[in-house]
Amino acid sequence: MSSPTPNSTFTTPPLDRTTVATLISTSLSARPPLPFPTPTTLTTLTPTLLSHLPPTGHPPTTLSHLLTLPPAFSSPLLTPAFYAFVTGSTLPIAAAADNLATALDCNVAVHDRGASLATTIEAHTLTMLTELLRLSPEVWGGRAITPGATGSNILAMATARDALLDRRLKASGSAETVASAGIVGACVQAGVKGVQILGAAAHSSVYKAAGVLGLGRGNVRDVGVEGEPWRLDLEKVRREAGREAGREGWVSVVVVGMGEVNTGRYFGGEEEMKGLKGCLEEVAKGRAWIHVDGAFGIFARSLPETEEFASLRASSEGLQYADSITADCHKALNTPYASAILLTRTETDLNNVCNNGAAAYLKTSATDPIPSPLNHGLENSRRFSALPIYAVLHAHGREGLALLFATQVRLARAVASMVKELEAYELLPTAEVAEVGTIVLFRLRDQGRNEELLGRINDQNRIYVSGTSWEGRPAVRVAVSGWEMDVEKDTSVIREVLKAAE
Numbered sequence: 082m083s084s085p086t087p088n089s090t091f092t093t094p095p096l097d098r099t100t101v102a103t104l105i106s107t108s109l110s111a112r113p114p115l116p117f118p119t120p121t122t123l124t125t126l127t128p129t130l131l132s133h134l135p136p137t138g139h140p141p142t143t144l145s146h147l148l149t150l151p152p153a154f155s156s157p158l159l160t161p162a163f164y165a166f167v168t169g170s171t172l173p174i175a176a177a178a179d180n181l182a183t184a185l186d187c188n189v190a191v192h193d194r195g196a197s198l199a200t201t202i203e204a205h206t207l208t209m210l211t212e213l214l215r216l217s218p219e220v221w222g223g224r225a226i227t228p229g230a231t232g233s234n235i236l237a238m239a240t241a242r243d244a245l246l247d248r249r250l251k252a253s254g255s256a257e258t259v260a261s262a263g264i265v266g267a268c269v270q271a272g273v274k275g276v277q278i279l280g281a282a283a284h285s286s287v288y289k290a291a292g293v294l295g296l297g298r299g300n301v302r303d304v305g306v307e308g309e310p311w312r313l314d315l316e317k318v319r320r321e322a323g324r325e326a327g328r329e330g331w332v333s334v335v336v337v338g339m340g341e342v343n344t345g346r347y348f349g350g351e352e353e354m355k356g357l358k359g360c361l362e363e364v365a366k367g368r369a370w371i372h373v374d375g376a377f378g379i380f381a382r383s384l385p386e387t388e389e390f391a392s393l394r395a396s397s398e399g400l401q402y403a404d405s406i407t408a409d410c411h412k413a414l415n416t417p418y419a420s421a422i423l424l425t426r427t428e429t430d431l432n433n434v435c436n437n438g439a440a441a442y443l444k445t446s447a448t449d450p451i452p453s454p455l456n457h458g459l460e461n462s463r464r465f466s467a468l469p470i471y472a473v474l475h476a477h478g479r480e481g482l483a484l485l486f487a488t489q490v491r492l493a494r495a496v497a498s499m500v501k502e503l504e505a506y507e508l509l510p511t512a513e514v515a516e517v518g519t520i521v522l523f524r525l526r527d528q529g530r531n532e533e534l535l536g537r538i539n540d541q542n543r544i545y546v547s548g549t550s551w552e553g554r555p556a557v558r559v560a561v562s563g564w565e566m567d568v569e570k571d572t573s574v575i576r577e578v579l580k581a582a583e
């Protein structure tokens with residue numbers, strides 16, 4: 082291999098932005114409007130990929146190589162009929178803002194008022210998102226952008242762990258914190274035997290958080306109601322968080338699901354949350370934290386205040402009893418990925434976990450009310466994810482977004498009603514259309530034909546749904562989370578597909 086001559090310097094050919102934009106849009110429009118690549122596309126394109134570092138590059142061919150690849154990627158964006166997962170799509174204005182952030186290579190680690198407005202925009206965006214969720218920015222003073230609801234849940238579990246153990250340390254007269262002494266040291270000093278997580282059909286990312294944070298996946302306990310697994314059973318909570326289960330000396334993080342992934346259902350609402358808080362006050366005072374995982378379901382709070390959505394809105398009430406809240410923007414809000422938030426009651430909660438104080442060159446002003454994101458979020462250097470969210474909030478406001486969320490619910494409910502009317506199908510988990518949010522779960526009544534149902538639906542290449550298991554048997558899920566919807570037309574297409582798949 083030849084080495085560069087001592088006086089050569091790195092160069093790369095300039096790319097004209099207009100040409101690139103045209104090439105990308107041509108390549109995308111040439112792509113078939115299917116969310117998943119065909120097997121032939123995958124077989125043809127796999128051998129064209131680089132898998133080992135080439136000794137020399139070839140800049141003139143790289144762009145054209147990249148432009149051959151779009152047909153090999155899955156993209157819900159390219160078909161509004163993608164109902165397989167709660168992924169959301171991307172609003173055009175959000176994509177524009179995301180490209181702008183990339184074009185400028187913005188970093189939002191440190192707030193420096195004199196250097197950039199990016200962190201100010203991020204702070205304003207977080208305030209506005211809190212308002213969108215009908216929460217008070219004064220009450221929810223800890224606000225962080227995260228890479229997704231998984232990131233939010235990991236940060237939430239870390240925050241809960243530190244807050245709960247720090248409280249016990251303080252009560253035992255110690256000046257240490259989890260941040261200084263570590264989990265093991267903190268538990269030993271405070272006489273805490275363990276940290277457990279209680280949930281009802283908690284999202285898989287909660288188990289991941291328990292693993293990542295050293296709390297133990299085995300210490301996530303399901304305390305769901307028999308037959309309604311998305312609902313916390315307060316008797317079980319009382320037993321597990323109190324003294325009866327033999328875990329005296331443990332602290333508990335209770336995860337409340339607002340929008341369970343199979344059914345879209347909620348724990349309850351104001352009364353249930355109050356009941357949970359009361360139960361924990363009784364059996365685990367000062368030893369429990371309530372986290373709400375509302376990745377997509379929490380946006381029910383932003384639905385129009387009409388009778389049509391009254392029950393869904395009521396299911397998302399009771400957040401005054403919560404200590405932390407997860408919401409995903411890259412789902413229902415239709416921003417691109419790496420876009421979610423975590424809310425806590427004080428910024429100190431987040432700061433205890435994330436403070437990056439060691440680097441003197443990153444010191445920021447002590448008097449500026451806008452904090453540096455690196456001291457309350459998981460990442461230090463990070464992309465400017467708030468810009469696409471800001472763009473969506475600017476473009477649509479409270480009313481426009483209420484209509485977006487309303488249309489998602491209306492489409493899901495129209496599909497649920499239609500499924501209910503088809504004799505061959507059974508709507509799950511109950512036949513109540515009024516309880517449907519944005520996810521419709523169903524299966525064929527003929528059990529023998531359910532195994533292949535998913536294939537018979539998706540192979541028609543008109544809509545894309547996902548399979549799941551409900552009460553131990555296969556079922557299918559239509560998840561509505563995009564922005565391009567026509568309730569009547571989309572429902573009739575789904576009806577035709579389901580009829581053909583019976």
Ligand SMILES: *Cc1c(COP(=O)(O)O)cnc(C)c1O
Binds near residue numbers: 376
């Ligand atoms: C999607 C989802 C998550 C994980 O979100 P990511 O954005 O994929 O990290 C967590 N909890 C719930 C309830 C979800 O729906």
